Amino acid sequence: MKTRNLALIVILALVVLVGGCVGCGAVSFQKRGVALDENVKAKFANVQSEYQRRSDLIPNLVSTVKGEANFEQSTLENVIKARASATQVRVDPNDLTPEKLEQFQQAQGQLSQALGRLLVVTENYPNLRANDAFRGLQAQLEGTENRIKVARNDFNTAVQEYNTAIRTFPNNFYAGWFGFTPKQPFQADPGAERAPTVNFDTNNSK
Structure with missing residues (x-):
């Protein structure tokens, strides 16, 4: 009888010990998961901010280009339409689904x-490319495109760290408890990855 009671005590102690370890592990993962998730959201907010910076430059760019006589109107209209579409697509970092991304x-x-097509077309307009305002806008666009690239890379790094954390054992077991699901990074496609060509050498246009 004593042996049986001792065995029960040992089993209960093991259950309590294992349960405690699982509970501590779950709490620890939950804290880390939240931190990683918030980091992803912050990085995506930075991406949107940089894209907004670019969008804010475009009206001045279009206005400057309009001052050039006989400039290709279809190219300008494409930029205006593309900007309007891009500004309408806003994504809540708290609801960052693959479809919305x-x-x-x-x-x-x-x-x-x-924008890339617009800047290529300007090669045919030496007077426009010699315009100080236009050249200044080009420089700002180039800097903004670089900032966008950095922000996107930072976001993808944050997503990779988050996804790795929730898919690694035993974290993948806890992830289901707390509703942590994999996130979608930016994919490398020509439309989003390639920055507009910015050429500051006006000698080729003379």
Whole structure:
């Protein structure tokens, strides 16, 4: 009888010990998971901020280009339309689904392509390329495109760290408890990854 009671005590002690370890592990993961999740959201907010910075530059760019006689109107209209579409796509970092991220990326990619075509066309207008205001806007766009690239890379790094954490054993076991699901990074596609070509050498246009 004593042996049986001792065995029960040992089993109960093991259950309590294991349960305690599981509980501590769950609490620890939950804290880390929240921190990683918040980091992803913050990095995506930075991405949106940089894209907004670019969007804010475009009206001045379009206004400057309009001052050039006989400039290709279809190219300008494509930029204006692409900007309008891109500014309408806003994504809540708290609801960053793969579908919404893809929609956001496509809209911004279309604007990148339209800007790229605009800057290529300006090669045919030496007077425009010699315009100080236009050159200043080019420089700002180039800097903004670089900032966008950095922000996107930071976001993808944060997503990778988060996804790795929730898929690693035993974290994958806890992740289901707390509702942590994998997140979608930015995909490398020509529309969103390629920055508009900015050429400051006006000698080729003379």
